[in-house]
Amino acid sequence: MTAKVATVTSGKGGVGKTTAVANIAVGLASLGQRVVCIDGDIGLRNLDVVLGLENRIVYDLVDVVEGRCRLRQAMIRDKRLPELYLIPASQTRDKSAVSPSDMVRLCDDLRQECDWILIDSPAGIERGFRNSIAAANLVLVMTNPEVSAVRDADRVIGLLDAEEKGPVHLVINRIKPSMVKRGDMLSVEDVLDLLAIHLIGIVPDDENVIVASNRGTPLAFDNKSKAGMAFHNIARRLMGEDVPFVDVENQGFLQRLFSGRK
Amino acid sequence: MAKEPSIVQIKGIREGLMVSFGDADWEALTSALINQIDERPTFYQSARMALDVGSHALHVAELASFRDILSEHGITLWAVLSGSSTTEQTAQNLGLATRISKPKPVETIEAAEAIPDDKALWIQHTLRSGTRIEFSGNVVVFGDVNPGAEIVAGGSVLVWGRLRGFVHAGAEGNEEAVVGALEFSPMQLRIAGKIAVSPKKNSKGNVEIAKWKDGNLIAEPWKSG
Structure with missing residues (x-):
């Protein structure tokens, strides 16, 4: 096995990186892939909470890097799926506890053991960001349909270009169809127009995401919600499948049928 | 102790440290610099470094990984000077300065x-x-x-x-x-x-x-x- 390392990053905070990592990981793992998630947000760890694995942390990323435990010991297995693991971040240290070359070494060790390594990058473009992209084979840049988030995504894409990290794919999170329709929110086209990179996912805004994150049960465990479906689709596209985009901006299939008859 | 003439020269400038690379291959130069840093880690801690690489043509991978190594030693690489246009381009792509700014002369507006x-x-x-x-x-x-x-x-x-x-x-x-x-x-x-x-x-x-x-x-x- 040679794993692909995929980093999820955004520049701006609060656009949904951690939620996306958890859900895409669940999506990939339910396709039978062996997935290891790494929380790159040292000092402000969240991924363990969203995945509901907080109470099982014994060792963390910094323990591995500083040699206090073996890699295997820091990998927490999610019991709901056969092959989903988490390497949590340390909560009591900061970004400088790990270096970019530590991350490269760690991922090289892991590559033989799994199919996917998903790295949750912290917000910002400093050390934590550099750590998170150091080993990446591909990068998912997340943004919300807001001008400030798109501006930061643009900056991050520029930095990734300069470092020759790629390919870079775009995930647009929290689209509200009704607001787009009223012209109060940037549309998918507006965002793509500016960023001009490959789109790999559109996730509609969904209150259940918050509920699921609080419970520690990522939405992707439940296939029925629209947001959960969107994350499953991203996982399938990462696997190379050609999945058509669900038209989130127009209300729904039935409504379009009826409005077409008038 | 007789020292061989160093291929790496380090001096202090107003903006921090200025490192000049001599004529040797990139691997030898970088490891020579890292050795010098390792000898006196406290001196280099949180230093700002400008690097004159001479005519070496560097690509993003080389320069970025060297920048990362320096940052692990607590050193911020902020400028790269070079006679090679490839290197200058690379440095600009990575957001590094390619010249050490001199104080601006007053009468610039008339050029x-x-x-x-x-x-x-x-x-x-x-x-x-x-x-x-x-x-x-x-x-x-x-x-x-x-x-x-x-x-x-x-x-x-x-x-x-x-x-x-x-x-x-x-x-x-x-x-x-x-x-x-x-x-x-x-x-x-x-x-x-x-x-x-x-x-x-x-x-x-x-x-x-x-x-x-x-x-x-x-x-x-x-x-x-």
Whole structure:
């Protein structure tokens, strides 16, 4: 096995990186892939909470890097799926506890053991960001349909270009169809127009995401919600499948049928 | 202890440390520098370093990984000086300075004729937020200039694409400079000493040219001839 390392990053905070990592990981793992998630947000760890694995942390990323435990010991297995693991971040240290070359070494060790390594990058473009992209084979840049988030995504894409990290794919999170329709929110086209990179996912805004994150049960465990479906689709596209985009901006299939008859 | 003449020279400058690489291969030079750093780690802790690599042609992978190694030693690499244009390009891509700025002489604004007409910087990609291009001559961008990107040119600026960022043309005082774009909606525009903020308008597909006219900065649809 040679794993692909995929980093999820955004520049701006609060656009949904951690939620996306958890859900895409669940999506990939339910396709039978062996997935290891790494929380790159040292000092402000969240991924363990969203995945509901907080109470099982014994060792963390910094323990591995500083040699206090073996890699295997820091990998927490999610019991709901056969092959989903988490390497949590340390909560009591900061970004400088790990270096970019530590991350490269760690991922090289892991590559033989799994199919996917998903790295949750912290917000910002400093050390934590550099750590998170150091080993990446591909990068998912997340943004919300807001001008400030798109501006930061643009900056991050520029930095990734300069470092020759790629390919870079775009995930647009929290689209509200009704607001787009009223012209109060940037549309998918507006965002793509500016960023001009490959789109790999559109996730509609969904209150259940918050509920699921609080419970520690990522939405992707439940296939029925629209947001959960969107994350499953991203996982399938990462696997190379050609999945058509669900038209989130127009209300729904039935409504379009009826409005077409008038 | 007799020391062999070092291939790496380190001296202090106003902006921090200045490291000059001699004539040897890249591997040898970098490891020699790291050895010196390891000998006196406290001296180098949180230092700002400028690096003169001579004529070495460096690509992104080499320079980025060396920057990361330095940062693990607590050193910030902020500038790379080189005689090689490849290296300069690489350094600019990584957001590193390529010259150590000297204090600006007071009488810079009068260099209008000094810009050679035939010298232009050709940029063949979109400028994203956070990119800053400074050039003494004309600048031509084959791509978009996104909001948050900046161009400061001594001469004129032409954008074969959408201009939505910040442009300062004729930055050294040249009032003859013009700014043009296929889709003209800059966040802010300056020509020589005049500043204009573009009115909020939907400007899809309007080819415009901005220039000085009767002491004002105006933008008008482009007409040939």
